[in-house]
Amino acid sequence: NTTHLWCLRALKYSVPILQRARGAGERWEEEHYEDGVKWRFLEHKGPLFAPEYEPLTDNVRFHYNGQPMKLSANAEEVATFFGKMLDHEYTTNAIFRANFFTDWREVMTSAERKLITNLNKCDFQEIHTYFTEKTEAKRVQSKEVKQDLKMEQEAIAQEYGYCTMDGHRERIANYKIEPPGLFRGRGSHPKMGKLKNRIQPEDVIINCSRDSKIPVPPTGHNWKEVRFDNKVTWLASWTENVQGAMKYIMLNPSSKLKGEKDWQKFEIARRLKGCVDDIRAKYSADLKSREMKSRQRAVALYFIDKLALRAGNEKEEGETADTVGCCSLRVEHIKLHNKLNGQACVVEFDFLGKDSIRYYNKVLVKKQVFKNLKHFMQNKDPSDDVFDRLNTHNLNKHLQELMEGLTAKVFRTYNASITLQHQLEQLTDSEGSEAEKLLSYNRANRAVAVLCNHQRTAPKSFDQSMKKIQAKIEAKKEQIDLTKSELKSAKMYHKVKKDKKSKLVVEKKKKMVQKLEEQLTKLEVQATDREENKQIALGTSKLNYLDPRITVAWSVGGWVRSGEIKWRVGGSESKGMLESSSWEASTSTDTMGRQRERDALSEMLSFGWDVTPRLCGLFWRQFHCRPLPTKKYTGVDPEGVVVGGGGGG
């Protein structure tokens, strides 16, 4: 495929959508609920529970101390959780093993518990092999069987995967209750390997409206509770046993509810654009405040704004992996360099952030920030908080006073989106080829991902795939050389012959060289893109931080229509195009801006961009209308919400 411009995926059947989007009567305005009310009517079927455990047949044996042994159903089920994971690194981790073993022994019969006292003497190999083979058998099933299975899944999704909210049929994001298994915490999580219990209907709270068809619990069971709370958005909830956290069943991003919330988020970020200069001036002044609390807050804000750090709530010690954000930074996470590589006032950060992703950065900071930090860190132990007078609560309270709706994370959203816009302006060459433009977009996206520290582990076949594309490039070069020499001899031949036929050959070869050279640049650009993206994850920023309207504005600004990616040329070929439709310039009340955005989206759709759930969300936010179904996607509901294909794990 050609592009992963996230909200611009190509699809062939979208013209009706365009027409509908343009049809004035197709939009509907809806009343806005007051004061925390999220809906008026909510009806659903309740969650789908995990399939019951199927005991192993006698030929699949667990061994203890070399001896085969039949386990009780409960113990066996938990053993399979571990056995399935045998080739995962988790199963070699001491904490994982210890937690697993403790919890496993708890579900054993007393006889089993008495016998099985050492995990090292447990042999799960047959269990592992059994499940590997099962997966393989599934993989090689005939097309027909696979198709049938898919249809079955689809039927279930139709029944459980949708709800009715205020007259709209909405897709549910996670209608399946999480199956039992072993908890996989990230980083060095003290609870990794613990048993995640099977959730029963008796654990589940149902939320719906009083006048709806109340979901019926599975036969022989009851719900924990049925409530009618329209101040929350969830349909069902339960408490998970490992961390004691709540889990929720909620709507898909394509829903009105989620889409509008998402839109609001970007509106708040755009409001910040309007006052960020004042806020920066304020915290810059506060760097010299007499009050310690204000000074710490100012430095923290400086980092949150400049480095897009997360707020950093306090965490319960020993319950989770040891990670920090801005407010929870400790002395050991920061090194101060009076001078580093000829630069004065450099702060070196090294800490584990969300998901235990390492944040490492050397940053040139304002003198006053540096001075303050030195002061904050004086006479403290490495494990002491840098900002001992500060927490996310009072930080956000302060921000709330500066701008309504402002919290620490808004800075991340704002800085991410404005960075995308500025990078697009800087990097895009309107004369460039389609592939080059795509590279520009990805580079702009990459700049955001770097800012937000969105990293991934390089795909395991990365080097190989890199080599492959290099080989392709070499092959293409050779082909070009060959064609060029062919062209040369064709020219010579034509010089002698001077007839029409030989001239035609020359022209043909010329064209071929040109075509090959285009292909070569495309490959080279692709290789660059891939290399630069080795350890960068673009998904999160695309999905959560980049206002889609920026991409729309950029794409409509004048790009090339060719091949499968179709960009618009013309209208405005001048460089000013981005300014006129820029993110910061347009506001929700700006009808011209709104109209332009609408046109842009229509434009996208008329070119055949794919309608993904998120794009449906965009539609809701922007136009209060729904795209029509497309053929590519299965499971289309009566309102025409596109629900997306299968997939996932």
Added chain:
DNA sequence: ACTGAGACTTGGAAAAATGTTA
């Protein structure tokens, strides 16, 4: 003012789907 439960967004890994190649 403080606290923790609750609700909702954000995050990378892994699985499934899809595309490409031998």
Added chain:
DNA sequence: TAACATTTTTCCAAGTCTCAGT
């Protein structure tokens, strides 16, 4: 068409932030 590569989607953990209760 099988095997491999890449893209898309699911999964569920881990954050942020609010709000109710004290």
